[in-house]
Amino acid sequence: MPELxxxxxxxxxxxxxxxxxxxxxxxxxxxxEGVVYETVKEMFWRVASAIAQEEGKYKESSVKPAALARExxxxxxxxxFLPNSPTLMNAGTDIGQLAACFVLPVADDIEGIFDAVKxxxxxxxxxxxxxxxxxxxxxxxxxxxxxxxxxxxPLSFLRIFNCATEQIKQGGTRRGANMGILRVDHxxxxxxxxxxxxxGELNNxxxxxxxxxxxxxxxxxxxxxxxxxxxxxxxxxxxxAREVFNILVQKAWESGDPGIVFxxxxxxxxxxPSLGEIESTNPCGEQPLxxxxxxxxxxxxxxxxxxxxxxxKDSEIDWDELKRIIHLSVRFLDNVIDASxxxxxQITEMVGKNRKIGLGVMGWADLLYQLKVxxxxxxxxxxxxxxxKYVQAEARSxxxxxxxxxxxxxxxxxxxxxxxxxxxxxxxxxxTIAPTGTxxxxxxxxxxxEPLFALSFVRNVMDNDKLVETNPFFxxxxxxxxxxxxxxxxxxxxxxxxxxxxxxxxxxRHVFVTSMDIEPIxxxxxxxxxxKFTDNAVSKTVNLPNSATKEDxxxxxxxxxxxxxxxxxxxxxxxxxxxVLCTGDGD
Ligand code: ADP
Numbered sequence: 333m334p335e336l337x338x339x340x341x342x343x344x345x346x347x348x349x350x351x352x353x354x355x356x357x358x359x360x361x362x363x364x365e366g367v368v369y370e371t372v373k374e375m376f377w378r379v380a381s382a383i384a385q386e387e388g389k390y391k392e393s394s395v396k397p398a399a400l401a402r403e404x405x406x407x408x409x410x411x412x413f414l415p416n417s418p419t420l421m422n423a424g425t426d427i428g429q430l431a432a433c434f435v436l437p438v439a440d441d442i443e444g445i446f447d448a449v450k451x452x453x454x455x456x457x458x459x460x461x462x463x464x465x466x467x468x469x470x471x472x473x474x475x476x477x478x479x480x481x482x483x484x485x486p487l488s489f490l491r492i493f494n495c496a497t498e499q500i501k502q503g504g505t506r507r508g509a510n511m512g513i514l515r516v517d518h519x520x521x522x523x524x525x526x527x528x529x530x531x532g533e534l535n536n537x538x539x540x541x542x543x544x545x546x547x548x549x550x551x552x553x554x555x556x557x558x559x560x561x562x563x564x565x566x567x568x569x570x571x572x573a574r575e576v577f578n579i580l581v582q583k584a585w586e587s588g589d590p591g592i593v594f595x596x597x598x599x600x601x602x603x604x605p606s607l608g609e610i611e612s613t614n615p616c617g618e619q620p621l622x623x624x625x626x627x628x629x630x631x632x633x634x635x636x637x638x639x640x641x642x643x644x645k646d647s648e649i650d651w652d653e654l655k656r657i658i659h660l661s662v663r664f665l666d667n668v669i670d671a672s673x674x675x676x677x678q679i680t681e682m683v684g685k686n687r688k689i690g691l692g693v694m695g696w697a698d699l700l701y702q703l704k705v706x707x708x709x710x711x712x713x714x715x716x717x718x719x720x721k722y723v724q725a726e727a728r729s730x731x732x733x734x735x736x737x738x739x740x741x742x743x744x745x746x747x748x749x750x751x752x753x754x755x756x757x758x759x760x761x762x763x764t765i766a767p768t769g770t771x772x773x774x775x776x777x778x779x780x781x782e783p784l785f786a787l788s789f790v791r792n793v794m795d796n797d798k799l800v801e802t803n804p805f806f807x808x809x810x811x812x813x814x815x816x817x818x819x820x821x822x823x824x825x826x827x828x829x830x831x832x833x834x835x836x837x838x839x840x841r842h843v844f845v846t847s848m849d850i851e852p853i854x855x856x857x858x859x860x861x862x863x864k865f866t867d868n869a870v871s872k873t874v875n876l877p878n879s880a881t882k883e884d885x886x887x888x889x890x891x892x893x894x895x896x897x898x899x900x901x902x903x904x905x906x907x908x909x910x911x912v913l914c915t916g917d918g919d
Pocket of ligand 1 (some may be wrong): 415416418432433434456459460616617618629766769770772
């Protein structure tokens with residue numbers, strides 16, 4: 333479809349310095365020589381136009397594509413909402429693949445394994461990330477029927493996937509991201525838990541152990557549990573659950589890997605169990621999907637939903653504005669499904685059946701700063717529930733509205749929604765909380781539902797660029813308190829936090845907390861609060877100081893289970909040589 337004509341009065345977007353670098357490197361279109369020929373304004377219009385034009389297909393829609401394109405443009409350029417990176421990169425281009433999240437099956441035969449490698453390569457080329465479960469592969473040293481030889485096991489194949497990813501840089505700069513999952517009852521589980529113990533090993537993979545209710549029960553009971561050969565279904569051994577959990581914790585303490593996902597819990601929330609079991613998530617864990625399923629995500633910047641109270645004093649959330657953004661964003665994301673060209677027929681078919689979208693939030697810490705509520709407080713946790721409950725309810729209401737206009741998702745009748753007579757809905761899932769690694773840079777907001785890593789810090793992006801950032805709400809508050817000075821900012825950039833700066837007013841030190849100031853329990857409580865009202869999952873890293881102990885991590889992994897999270901990832905400061913975020917001078 334040719335692009336809609338750009339309105340003459342379209343305002344230029346305001347772009348922060350860091351966003352300029354990121355957009356130019358990865359998002360604005362380039363010619364064959366690598367020279368950028370698209371302005372940021374043209375980029376946002378390309379996306380707005382391509383997504384709005386899908387509207388034209390629906391006769392029942394009262395919305396006109398040209399007017400909608402303008403609304404989408406304003407929505408994005410005011411940084412109230414941004415779709416996931418592949419949509420920004422590819423909408424309205426020849427690539428046309430717009431989803432960030434994919435899960436591919438890995439079958440227990442050579443053909444199936446290499447099909448998955450090939451399919452992953454195709455997805456990575458378009459900017460998407462892939463998740464795989466390796467649980468169906470027979471264990472190392474089991475017999476291979478056709479040759480009489482022995483199998484090399486999931487780990488050996490995982491290395492091939494990793495190597496293939498290394499060779500395919502996405503769009504020239506974005507390297508592929510993968511999730512690898514192995515069930516805890518797979519015979520090779522111990523090798524898998526230790527797979528990333530050497531720094532740099534399997535660098536293109538996040539690894540998570542798929543934990544079951546049965547296993548967690550066995551940890552609790554200090555009992556043994558069975559290891560089951562996936563190819564025969566036979567029990568081939570037992571392990572002590574607590575010992576396995578201990579080693580898992582040890583490895584996560586050493587390097588952050590592996591994380592954990594609770595498979596039974598994920599499947600309890602599988603809206604379409606008749607289509608199969610969910611065995612993996614996308615790379616950052618927030619999007620559980622069926623084999624061959626894809627999902628596009630988008631995030632609302634909550635920092636923009638702050639309103640000064642009517643008397644100019646009592647701050648609050650602008651609920652009406654939030655509602656408007658949610659409804660427009662759901663329409664956007666549903667259109668993205670139609671606009672997207674998927675790299676495989678199986679994926680097109682699967683996405684067409686469930687029409688999953690993942691609307692989430694970013695800028696949560698920014699909103700709390702504006703409301704003057706400390707992240708590590710029960711008030712913040714309660715507010716998180718209230719906000720996400722609202723987002724989920726309004727997103728579903730928007731999806732219902734779309735179902736009226738365009739029909740329900742094709743598997744609705746057999747879905748858990750259909751069986752409970754809850755719909756009809758246009759989408760099998762509507763909410764997901766993504767990490768918003770790049771989106772938050774573009775929007776200039778705090779990422780996802782994370783606390784700020786530091787109030788002022790140096791950000792390493794895309795391998796070698798270093799960007800200095802100070803949180804604007806912090807800066808404003810310092811100025812308001814007459815405490816701002818260049819010298820102070822330098823001091824803060826070195827350590828990130830103001831917790832120990834006794835000379836600063838107590839009310840600032842109370843509200844402007846960073847991830848390192850926050851007890852791990854608050855990270856988890858916050859994750860659980862958002863999870864309670866999120867259809868899919870919540871991307872969250874429990875950031876820990878270098879001094880955190882193995883017991884701390886044990887406690888976090890266990891509490892994530894108790895609190896109803898779908899998984900959890902920890903990161904102990906300094907436990908990897910290359911960190912995305914760091915304080916100090918960035919070296
Ligand atoms: P963004 O901010 O770029 O839209 P997020 O950080 O929110 O992306 O990540 C969302 C999802 O996008 C990830 O879980 C993953 O599925 C995919 N993704 C992120 N980074 C990459 C990457 N480098 N390569 C491939 N996929 C990625």
